Amino acid sequence: MTTTHGSAKWQGGIKDGKGAISTKSGALTDYPYGFASRFEGKPGSNPEELIGAAHAACFTMALSLILGEAKLTAEHMETKADVTLEKVVDGFAITAVHLTLSAKIPGADDATFQELAGKAKAGCPVSKLLNTKITLDASLQG
Numbered sequence: 001m002t003t004t005h006g007s008a009k010w011q012g013g014i015k016d017g018k019g020a021i022s023t024k025s026g027a028l029t030d031y032p033y034g035f036a037s038r039f040e041g042k043p044g045s046n047p048e049e050l051i052g053a054a055h056a057a058c059f060t061m062a063l064s065l066i067l068g069e070a071k072l073t074a075e076h077m078e079t080k081a082d083v084t085l086e087k088v089v090d091g092f093a094i095t096a097v098h099l100t101l102s103a104k105i106p107g108a109d110d111a112t113f114q115e116l117a118g119k120a121k122a123g124c125p126v127s128k129l130l131n132t133k134i135t136l137d138a139s140l141q142g
Contacts, residue, residue, distance in 0.1 A: 074104065
């Protein structure tokens with residue numbers, strides 16, 4: 001189907017080292033990341049926020065497809081993906097992703113919207129990739 005790429009560079013040790021993330025599209029070009037931005041809330045990126053952005057984008061696109069199949073079109077959808085990284089017995093793991101969706105979809109009732117959003121959550125390729133608990137709060141705006 002399609003293959004794309006992202007890349008990372010790293011120099012130094014785990015705490016004093018510095019990394020840079022790039023994407024094929026150029027959306028990120030040598031964008032900094034490191035221990036401090038991943039674990040201490042300092043400026044820079046980290047893998048979990050990139051996974052969150054990818055998951056939010058994938059889920060929202062999947063829902064757009066599913067809505068279209070139901071003869072509905074979103075006027076607006078916005079998704080946030082909160083990715084939880086925790087220390088576990090054998091190191092660290094992404095233990096959960098929580099999707100929060102706010103959408104305005106003319107002609108959709110809440111029951112249908114919840115059903116279709118649930119299908120998108122389960123069916124989007126990034127959801128299928130992640131071996132973690134994925135939850136969803138979806139709200140339909142009037």
